[in-house]
Amino acid sequence: MSDIVDATTRAQLVDERDALRRRLAELGEGDPESGPAFDEGFADSSQVAAEQGEVRALTADLRSLLDDAELALAKIDDGTYGRCETCGEPIAPARLEAMPASRFCVDHA
Numbered sequence: 001m002s003d004i005v006d007a008t009t010r011a012q013l014v015d016e017r018d019a020l021r022r023r024l025a026e027l028g029e030g031d032p033e034s035g036p037a038f039d040e041g042f043a044d045s046s047q048v049a050a051e052q053g054e055v056r057a058l059t060a061d062l063r064s065l066l067d068d069a070e071l072a073l074a075k076i077d078d079g080t081y082g083r084c085e086t087c088g089e090p091i092a093p094a095r096l097e098a099m100p101a102s103r104f105c106v107d108h109a
């Protein structure tokens with residue numbers, strides 16, 4: 001299926017992956033000690049807890065997007081990119097164009 005994977009798709013995924021990594025790094029992901037700087041002088045502790053909860057939820061979202069982007073890049077490398085993980089059928093090019101990290105066809109999304 002490497003014929004449908006052009007350089008643009010790969011570049012798009014690399015860009016996305018790098019942007020997600022930067023975003024996660026900014027959120028202090030991977031280094032809890034130097035995590036996001038919450039202004040505890042301003043916010044009371046419940047506010048801080050709420051902010052930390054939001055950051056955790058955001059981090060989880062970003063991490064799953066990052067996983068998808070990395071998986072898609074790995075699939076480009078092993079030639080399985082663009083196939084639905086459920087049925088193995090090719091994913092519609094328009095769908096891949098809109099979401100290069102798609103792992104499933106429209107029917108199995």
Ligand SMILES: [Zn+2]
Nearest residue numbers: 084087105108
């Ligand atoms: Zn499918």
